[in-house]
Amino acid sequence: MATVRLLDAEQAPLLARPFYAKGDPGPIVASLAQVPELLETAMPFISTALGPSAISWRDKELVIVRTSAVLECSYCVATHTAVALDAGLSHQEVRALRGEEDIASAFRDPRELALLAWVGELAGGRGSVPAAVRDGLHAHWEDHEVVELTVVVGATMLLNRLATGLELPVSAGTERRLAAEGLR
Amino acid sequence: MSAVAEAVAEGKLPGRVWMYADYHCNLACTYCLTESAPKAPRRVIGRERMLEIAGEAAELGFTDLGVTGGEPFLLRWLPEALAEMSERLPVLVLTNGTLFTRRRLAELAPLVQRDVAMQISLDRPDPDDNDEMRGPENFRKVVDAVPKLVDKGIKVRIATTVESIEDAELDRLCALHRELGVPDEDHIVRPIVRRGRALDHDLGVVAHQVDVPAELTVTVDGAFWSPFGPTVHDGVVDTDLLITRTTRPLSTAANAMLRLTGELPEGDDVALNIR
Known part of the structure; x- marks a missing residue:
């Protein structure tokens, strides 16, 4: 409610x-x-x-689910777990993004690992992102992609706090889907 | 010329800006749009804010001001505020007309010779019929107050709000308002709108956005499409005719209003005579 x-x-x-x-x-x-x-x-x-943009759907969902998990937004985690599955992420990947499994065992692509390390620092840290994490991101992503990914993290954090602050309810459809997928 | 002034001049936007002075009332009429009553939450917009709105409305190019409620004259500072507002634009204030005791009439001195008109509700020519929906003594108080207001030099309009009225009864009502000093051109007859308390009593006509005049209306809750917008049902302010929560500056709401009027198909506001 x-x-x-x-x-x-x-x-x-x-x-x-x-x-x-x-x-x-x-x-x-x-x-x-x-x-x-x-x-x-x-x-x-x-x-x-x-929404759809120069960043792939998969990459956006990596960022959204991970950011939401870092901020412990149950509404956004639930809702975007379903979206992430639609975007082609595996159950193991989703569980890792939600913090239920080790990220390094679910993801192998250095580009994605660099992105996830950076999301963890940007969404969960205070102050500047450590130089090694920042440089790791820039080694794999173009400037325009970094800009857009930063905005994706920011927009997700806005929604995380909105949904958490207002205690927005997860839809019955999403609840059923997550139950069926074993991801509640 | 401002966008508002242009739209008003072209007849695309009515020139009046309304404000809800308050939401409480000494009466509790069965068809009240705002569930107003003595103990209703007051939601007073405040004297300073009303003056500010009057100034902003004039600067934006609106041509008239309207004040409604609740019963605005429960606010003792209202006469002076209305007088001050009328220095910017002509003012029409809606009142149930039942508060004008000798002392209260004396407090209306600031309104004499000002461009402030009062619109007073009088629904039936017979006390019992009138008071059935508006409460005891309503008829007597109104019939007593109107000639005194007219004598003071205050312009009075009579508003009759009814489900339906027979010709003969309307003729008697018109004879009455003439006798009280209010000419035919200052008498309006309009339907009950099925919102607020009228919903609970299964009264009135259903009116959608296109059916009510697009008159920018400011309350403590935001800016609405029409004075028929910020109605209350079950204690909750309706939002279906809300435009913006932002009312300061008034241009935010006025610009949104202009945008919405540009998108609007023709409605039934003329056919239903909702004015």
Whole structure:
């Protein structure tokens, strides 16, 4: 049960209505709809940051699930576990991203390992990212990719705190999917 | 010319900005849109903020101000605030007209010779019928107050809000308001809108966004599409006609309003006579 009223389609404010056009928009939209001017600015940004782009779907989900696990956001971890499976990640990889298995045993690609080390520091650390971790990232990723991945981490952290702060509920569909996959 | 002034001049946007002065009321009418009552949460917007809105509205190019509630005259500072607001734009204030005792009438002195009109609710020509929905003594107090207000030089309009009214009854009501000093052009008849307490009593017409006038309305909860927007049901403010939570600066809400009016198909606001 969320700590704020999640607005349904009937109570959707005028600027929020387009977000309800395809049915239940989910609790992030339904909570942000309380402040419509924020919703209509935030959602295009979030969609651009987390949606299809020059960064592959798999890489984005690595970042999103790992960031959410570091920030211990149960809503985002659950929701993006399902998305990560859709993006082709294995059960073992998802478990490692969630902190339930060793990352080094689930991932072998140096590029991905560099990314995950950097995500761990950026999302979980304080102050600057250690030079070795930063240089490791730059050895495998172009500047524009680093910029975008940084924004993905930031946008995910924003959603992590939103979902945690407002105690947003995981959908019944996602709960069923995770139960069926043995990943609850 | 500002975008608002242009839209108002072209008839694309009504020129009036409304503000909800408060949400509490000495009455508890059965069709009240805002579930107002003596113990309802007050949600007072505040004198300084009302003056600020008046100034911003004038600068943006709006042409008129409206003040509603609740019962605005429960706020003792209201007459002076209205007088000050009228220095910026003409003001129409909605009131149930039942608070104007001799002392309260004297407190209206700042409104004399100002561009401030009062719109007072009077639904039926007979006390019992009128008071059935509005509460005891309502008719007597209104009929007593209106001529005194007119005598003071305050412009009074009468608003009749009904499910339906027979011609003969309407004729008697019109004869009454003329007798009280209010001419026909200052009498409006409008339907009950099925929101707020009217929903619980199964009263009124269903009105959607396209059916109510697009008059920017500011409350403590944000900016709404129309004064019929910030209604209350089961103690919760409706959000279906919310535009923005941001009301300062007023241009944030006004610009969103302009955007929305540009996207709007023709509605039933004229056909339903919701004014």
